[in-house]
Amino acid sequence: MRCYYFLIFHNGEAQTDQVGELFGSAELAVQHGARVARDIASDPEYDRGSGTVVIVVDDSGAEIERRELRGGRKPWR
Structure with missing residues (x-):
């Protein structure tokens, strides 16, 4: 496990992950990162123009x- x-x-600000999570492979960590991104994007209040990026980093950096x-989601008009 790594x-x-x-x-x-x-919006130009970084939210760092100080704890991390253990996965048996980089592929599993990438899948989790994709879920994090989907969760953020599915929030009804998510601003599509905010330039949000999710980055997966291993324990060596x-x-x-x-x-x-x-x-x-696009806001209702």
């Missing part, structure tokens, strides 16, 4: 995956 961290950049959010 520890992976999930960093979130939103190497970037494994970078996912820009492009989803989210």
Whole structure:
């Protein structure tokens, strides 16, 4: 098992992951990162123009995956 961290950049600010999570492979960590991104994008209050990015980093600090959010719901008019 290896520890992976999930960093979130939103509106120019970084939200760091100080704890991380253990996964048996980088592929599983990337799948979790994709779920984090989907969860953020599915929030009804998510601002699609905020430039949010989820980055998966391993315990050595190497970037494994970078996912820009492009989803989210359009506000009702």
